[in-house]
Amino acid sequence: MRVKKPLLLVMAFMLVASILVGCMNNDSTKKDTATDTKDGKKSLIVYSNSVSDGRGDWLTKKAAEAGFELKIVEAGGGDLLNRLVSEKNNPLGDVVFGLNQMNFETLKANDILVPYEPKWTAEIPEGSSDKDKFYYPLVEQRIIMIYNKDVYTEETAPKDWTDLIENEEFEGKYHVPGNLGGGTNRSVIYGMLMRHVDKNGGLGISEEGWKEIKAFFDNGYKTPEGEDANANLASGKVPISFTYSSGLPGIEEEFGFEAGIVSPEVGVPTTVEQVGIINKRKDQDTAVAEEFINWFGSAEVQGAWAEQFGSLPVNTKAVAKASDKMKQIGENTKIQDMDYTFISEHIDDWVEKIELEIF
Amino acid sequence: MKKFINVHVHNKIYLWLVGIILTWFIAAFLVLPNVNILYTTFFADGAFSLEPFQKLISSKRAMNSLLNSFILGITLVITVNITGVFLVLVTDYFAIKGAKILRLVYFTTMIYGGLILVSGYQFIYGNSGFLTTALVKIFPTMNPDWFVGYPAVVFVMTFACTTNHIIFLSNAIKSIDYQIVEAAKNMGASPWQILIKVVLPVLRPVLTTLSVLLFASGLGAMSAPLIVGGKDFQTISPMILTFANSMSSRDLAALLAIFLGVSQIALLYFITRAEKKGFYMSVSKVKTRIEKQKIENKATNFIVHFFAYVLFAIYVLPIMTVIIFSFTDTYSISTGTLSWEHFTLDNYIKILTDASSYEPFVISIIYSGLTAIIVVAAMLFIARIIHKYNNKLTTSLEYSFHIPWLIPGILMALGLIITYDKPMPILGNIVLTGTLSLLLIAYVIEKIPFTLRILKAAYYSFDSSLEDAAKNLGAGSFYTFVRVILPIVLPTTLAILALNFNSLLADYDLTVFLYHPLYQPLGIVIRNNTDPTASIDAKAMNFVYSVILMAISAVVIYFIYGRGSKKKNIL
Numbered sequence: 001m002r003v004k005k006p007l008l009l010v011m012a013f014m015l016v017a018s019i020l021v022g023c024m025n026n027d028s029t030k031k032d033t034a035t036d037t038k039d040g041k042k043s044l045i046v047y048s049n050s051v052s053d054g055r056g057d058w059l060t061k062k063a064a065e066a067g068f069e070l071k072i073v074e075a076g077g078g079d080l081l082n083r084l085v086s087e088k089n090n091p092l093g094d095v096v097f098g099l100n101q102m103n104f105e106t107l108k109a110n111d112i113l114v115p116y117e118p119k120w121t122a123e124i125p126e127g128s129s130d131k132d133k134f135y136y137p138l139v140e141q142r143i144i145m146i147y148n149k150d151v152y153t154e155e156t157a158p159k160d161w162t163d164l165i166e167n168e169e170f171e172g173k174y175h176v177p178g179n180l181g182g183g184t185n186r187s188v189i190y191g192m193l194m195r196h197v198d199k200n201g202g203l204g205i206s207e208e209g210w211k212e213i214k215a216f217f218d219n220g221y222k223t224p225e226g227e228d229a230n231a232n233l234a235s236g237k238v239p240i241s242f243t244y245s246s247g248l249p250g251i252e253e254e255f256g257f258e259a260g261i262v263s264p265e266v267g268v269p270t271t272v273e274q275v276g277i278i279n280k281r282k283d284q285d286t287a288v289a290e291e292f293i294n295w296f297g298s299a300e301v302q303g304a305w306a307e308q309f310g311s312l313p314v315n316t317k318a319v320a321k322a323s324d325k326m327k328q329i330g331e332n333t334k335i336q337d338m339d340y341t342f343i344s345e346h347i348d349d350w351v352e353k354i355e356l357e358i359f
Numbered sequence: 360m361k362k363f364i365n366v367h368v369h370n371k372i373y374l375w376l377v378g379i380i381l382t383w384f385i386a387a388f389l390v391l392p393n394v395n396i397l398y399t400t401f402f403a404d405g406a407f408s409l410e411p412f413q414k415l416i417s418s419k420r421a422m423n424s425l426l427n428s429f430i431l432g433i434t435l436v437i438t439v440n441i442t443g444v445f446l447v448l449v450t451d452y453f454a455i456k457g458a459k460i461l462r463l464v465y466f467t468t469m470i471y472g473g474l475i476l477v478s479g480y481q482f483i484y485g486n487s488g489f490l491t492t493a494l495v496k497i498f499p500t501m502n503p504d505w506f507v508g509y510p511a512v513v514f515v516m517t518f519a520c521t522t523n524h525i526i527f528l529s530n531a532i533k534s535i536d537y538q539i540v541e542a543a544k545n546m547g548a549s550p551w552q553i554l555i556k557v558v559l560p561v562l563r564p565v566l567t568t569l570s571v572l573l574f575a576s577g578l579g580a581m582s583a584p585l586i587v588g589g590k591d592f593q594t595i596s597p598m599i600l601t602f603a604n605s606m607s608s609r610d611l612a613a614l615l616a617i618f619l620g621v622s623q624i625a626l627l628y629f630i631t632r633a634e635k636k637g638f639y640m641s642v643s644k645v646k647t648r649i650e651k652q653k654i655e656n657k658a659t660n661f662i663v664h665f666f667a668y669v670l671f672a673i674y675v676l677p678i679m680t681v682i683i684f685s686f687t688d689t690y691s692i693s694t695g696t697l698s699w700e701h702f703t704l705d706n707y708i709k710i711l712t713d714a715s716s717y718e719p720f721v722i723s724i725i726y727s728g729l730t731a732i733i734v735v736a737a738m739l740f741i742a743r744i745i746h747k748y749n750n751k752l753t754t755s756l757e758y759s760f761h762i763p764w765l766i767p768g769i770l771m772a773l774g775l776i777i778t779y780d781k782p783m784p785i786l787g788n789i790v791l792t793g794t795l796s797l798l799l800i801a802y803v804i805e806k807i808p809f810t811l812r813i814l815k816a817a818y819y820s821f822d823s824s825l826e827d828a829a830k831n832l833g834a835g836s837f838y839t840f841v842r843v844i845l846p847i848v849l850p851t852t853l854a855i856l857a858l859n860f861n862s863l864l865a866d867y868d869l870t871v872f873l874y875h876p877l878y879q880p881l882g883i884v885i886r887n888n889t890d891p892t893a894s895i896d897a898k899a900m901n902f903v904y905s906v907i908l909m910a911i912s913a914v915v916i917y918f919i920y921g922r923g924s925k926k927k928n929i930l
Contacts, residue, residue: 051887052887052890074883074887075887079604081606087780089780092793179597225474225582225585225586226477230693231689231694254688254689256690348605348606348607352414352602359593
């Protein structure tokens with residue numbers, strides 16, 4: 001009989017009580033997040049990986065002017081996808097945008113999207129959207145190889161990714177990613193692998209393709225965490241790298257150098273940021289979400305977005321507002337023809353194989 | 360007689376109640392979500408397969424990384440214990456000139472860590488670091504990329520992982536009864552003998568616990584191997600993180616994590632057994648406060664002073680460079696150059712004047728504070744039960760509370776979501792996803808093993824005869840706990856409160872899946888502002904946030920620990 005009953009009991013109850021109280025509290029806050037149009041405000045929770053650098057604040061402000069009250073949940077592409085999939089039985093968000101077409105394929109396969117048709121479908125190029133109407137394109141990013149113009153000229157620079165592997169003079173001179181979590185890094189991988197599709201090969205890729213990827217990583221400079229590939233590019237230490245198109249102006253400005261753009265004959269990978277409505281199951285009313293997407297994807301808003309943040313809109317009526325640099329990238333590079341359904345089925349396995357066997 | 364039965368029955372009921380609550384907690388939060396996520400991971404296609412095992416075993420990288428993690432774990436147990444004991448002897452045992460300032464600098468690892476700490480070391484020793492540049496000038500043939508691989512990782516981590524030593528070992532040293540030291544002296548023992556035969560044995564219970572934690576941090580090392588490990592010294596944690604983030608590779612992540620967890624728990628098993636055999640110190644009941652020992656031998660005195668100040672330099676340089684570089688732009692940080700041209704206050708202004716920026720700070724402070732208090736209060740109680748009732752039930756209780764070590768944080772978070780996104784009877788049909796409590800629960804779970812380990816060690820290192828004495832004098836159990844036991848474990852309790860608080864302040868990995876959209880914690884905001892693929896000034900912003908966090912942590916430590924330790928160590 002040496003127990004300190006009162007104190008121990010108090011503590012035990014504290015543990016339980018604090019958790020329960022937490023739960024209760026939240027039931028009340030939950031109502032606030034509901035998407036119904038209370039107080040005449042049309043509130044929405046928007047999930048996105050494409051709202052950094054002030055884009056989120058800009059969007060929230062502009063949307064408020066149009067009568068929407070937005071709460072943005074921001075995370076990197078991979079994290080956002082994980083969160084959406086794990087929440088699928090009880091989704092919190094109403095709209096998701098910014099993820100690429102392969103991520104949206106995953107969402108669609110997990111029954112996380114509701115089909116709909118925005119008003120501006122006539123303004124996007126034919127065949128550019130999902131045929132089952134689950135998601136629609138907003139902004140295009142071309143993934144381009146770039147080089148430091150102080151080090152290479154157009155003649156001496158590589159002409160294609162394969163040059164990096166075949167030509168010994170580029171050994172150790174180009175940046176290869178240390179992780180393959182992000183969309184940009186991944187697109188470099190599938191841009192190369194998709195040239196070697198072989199239904200009988202390992203994971204749908206021929207032996208030749210895997211050899212090429214291995215050589216690509218072995219000969220490249222694997223930029224360690226904490227080191228900046230762009231700084232290396234600017235200083236000439238590792239004068240060849242890659243980026244997504246709208247990232248280029250910022251890199252040139254921050255590090256004060258001029259980048260050359262490589263335009264392979266086969267074309268460049270492109271990732272297209274999409275938008276879709278999240279499936280909340282229980283007799284949901286998607287009217288506000290649809291209204292928001294009608295507004296957000298319109299030529300006017302996309303044009304303003306492009307003007308403000310230097311992106312390349314998919315909406316044909318908004319393209320005119322894109323910066324000259326973006327237009328130039330859009331004209332000088334062509335899109336690599338790839339089967340994105342095939343990619344989205346295999347990309348995780350490819351990445352796993354590279355992580356296990358090549359890194 | 361009637362009274363005896365009454366008390367006995369009461370006691371039984373009470374124990375049953377505690378047992379039921381704990382069983383429920385363990386089942387609902389430690390077992391069910393984790394089993395759920397492991398099941399969906401391993402039985403993704405409806406059947407269990409050995410494929411993930413084969414994949415890992417045939418991967419040279421995975422096997423090498425595993426081996427490296429083990430090597431690192433074992434190395435750190437040795438190197439950090441040596442460094443840690445030396446640091447504590449310098450600050451609390453020997454009379455060293457400038458001990459106060461030394462102590463302050465040795466404390467710096469408490470306020471920063473992870474990527475930023477390693478970046479700080481890179482500014483000094485990296486290929487464009489200050490020391491490297493200086494050395495290359497003297498020895499032009501030197502390879503500027505010398506600071507890479509196993510030695511570099513061990514170097515960084517040896518000095519970065521002494522936080523727990525500085526806190527908990529110095530508490531233990533202060534609790535040495537000075538009369539024994541005096542007695543040993545009178546019997547003619549040399550200072551060296553006193554150190555080995557008297558001082559170190561007192562430190563043993565704490566040292567063993569710290570060794571378990573060191574092994575764990577070696578196995579789980581992330582930032583240091585990523586930044587300075589290079590191609591030849593990769594470890595397993597970055598791999599686990601990558602795989603856990605990819606839906607189809609989660610089985611690999613879980614498998615690797617379980618393997619690491621099991622080895623930690625195996626080590627724990629041996630330590631726990633050793634603890635049970637007991638290292639109770641039988642020392643005098645009326646303790647005298649320890650006095651600092653002057654080192655009489657001149658040569659020894661010089662050597663000890665010399666190393667104390669070498670360590671001072673090792674600790675102070677990285678944090679100084681981090682603070683200085685936080686006032687520059689990404690260009691300077693990336694290239695490691697300092698010049699007035701690149702000096703800027705813009706990033707500080709950007710963060711500190713943004714109207715929406717204080718809110719995440721408040722949210723994170725509330726979450727971290729609540730977590731720290733709940734976890735420490737609960738573990739204070741549970742560690743006490745384990746310490747007091749040393750039987751099979753409490754042993755299994757103790758092991759259950761180490762489940763979070765078996766599962767990487769990301770998987771635990773996902774497990775909580777997929778389990779409680781629907782009404783579950785075990786939780787009274789409350790749906791947790793979309794509530795504020797979900798993140799709190801995850802934080803609490805995450806902090807349980809560490810807190811329990813330390814608090815248990817604290818209970819074991821006090822003299823239980825004090826408790827008996829209080830009882831014999833007629834003090835009630837509650838009174839005894841509050842007036843006798845609590846004051847002894849209080850310094851440790853407060854320190855761990857501060858450590859837990861600081862470690863959660865900017866957490867990202869757990870938070871990202873669980874936070875409530877309307878209440879964005881700091882870790883999320885930081886990551887969104889410092890993601891290199893999204894923001895050009897990512898690096899510079901990261902440094903600014905880190906320095907602000909350092910300031911908050913320093914304030915917390917000052918209030919909770921710095922002031923507390925002086926008062927509480929009277930005994």
